[in-house]
Amino acid sequence: MSYNVTITMKKFTGSQVALVTPMHEDGSIDWESTAKLLEWQISSGTDVILAVGTTGESPTLSHQEHNEFVAYVVDKVAGRIPVIAGTGSNSTVEAIELSQNAQESGVDAALSVVPYYNRPTQTGLIRHFAEITKNSDIPHILYNVPSRTVADILPDTVAELAEYKNIIGIKEATGDISRVAKLRSLCSDNFILLSGDDNTCCEFMLAGGDGCMSVTANIAPASISKLCRLATENQADAARKLQEELMPIHDAIGLESNPIAVKYALFLKKKIQNSIRLPLTTLTDAHIPQLKSALELLDNLE
Numbered sequence: 001m002s003y004n005v006t007i008t009m010k011k012f013t014g015s016q017v018a019l020v021t022p023m024h025e026d027g028s029i030d031w032e033s034t035a036k037l038l039e040w041q042i043s044s045g046t047d048v049i050l051a052v053g054t055t056g057e058s059p060t061l062s063h064q065e066h067n068e069f070v071a072y073v074v075d076k077v078a079g080r081i082p083v084i085a086g087t088g089s090n091s092t093v094e095a096i097e098l099s100q101n102a103q104e105s106g107v108d109a110a111l112s113v114v115p116y117y118n119r120p121t122q123t124g125l126i127r128h129f130a131e132i133t134k135n136s137d138i139p140h141i142l143y144n145v146p147s148r149t150v151a152d153i154l155p156d157t158v159a160e161l162a163e164y165k166n167i168i169g170i171k172e173a174t175g176d177i178s179r180v181a182k183l184r185s186l187c188s189d190n191f192i193l194l195s196g197d198d199n200t201c202c203e204f205m206l207a208g209g210d211g212c213m214s215v216t217a218n219i220a221p222a223s224i225s226k227l228c229r230l231a232t233e234n235q236a237d238a239a240r241k242l243q244e245e246l247m248p249i250h251d252a253i254g255l256e257s258n259p260i261a262v263k264y265a266l267f268l269k270k271k272i273q274n275s276i277r278l279p280l281t282t283l284t285d286a287h288i289p290q291l292k293s294a295l296e297l298l299d300n301l302e
Contacts (some may be wrong), residue, residue, distance in 0.1 A: 014210075018053045018218070019274065020094065021052065022037065023276070024273055025276055031147075038077060039076075046081065048083070050087045051073040051083060054113075067105065074105050074106045098110075099132055111138065111171060114149045115151065122153070122156075126160055129202075136166075139168045141169045145196060155186055156184045158170055158183060170190055172197075173195075177207050180208050181208065198250045201214065201252075211228055216236070219269060220302055223301045241251055252290050256284065
């Protein structure tokens, strides 16, 4: 597969929601709520949908559910904005299979997380991602989140992988803003740099990042869309003011392991049912007041 790199870069910038996977009380996927969430996101200015990432509870979805959810999102979005599928795994073979299935579903790109638990070396990371790209034609975005994976894909390793034709960017969730300049110096200007950390996304974009894959966008799509536009246009004062106003909801979303708080917030907003799969559990009572307070402040922004 060949594609124009500049067009691809523009296609995957801006506000990108790491979508939750709505579920019924019995744990099955709630397709009706999913469709409504997608329409709300698109009408609110979200630029890209990420389906079945960490926020989408990918670790506890079966392969069949994973593939069905990706295909459903692609069908409902119907080309209005790009769809990225989470296809990462700590098994290279499994990551290849998920990427191939996503490609068959018609996604625009895949997000591939650094392999977790087995702690590969930098050489192992290069070989892992190289094998994925050899066996699927869609664009791939690397996902670096050491707080969950333990392994950290270093900038020099990213630069080597950026030479592969269909590795087009990275989602950086380290919270380390200095990595933006480092990656920019090592990779081409067309290599996409996305923040994966809502708390630092504003400064990440002001430092030269291209957008944000956001958890908060699930409940504040219009505000995150505006923030990304202001920051990527280097309207620093306005962007920082909006980020400061969003901090209470960023903080509330981080009260417990993602996506516990954001799913409960969507439940409070009557967007989804209060359901999440074990080993995650619903938000504890002690944290509900802080989340409700943050949502009240958010209502004034949205």
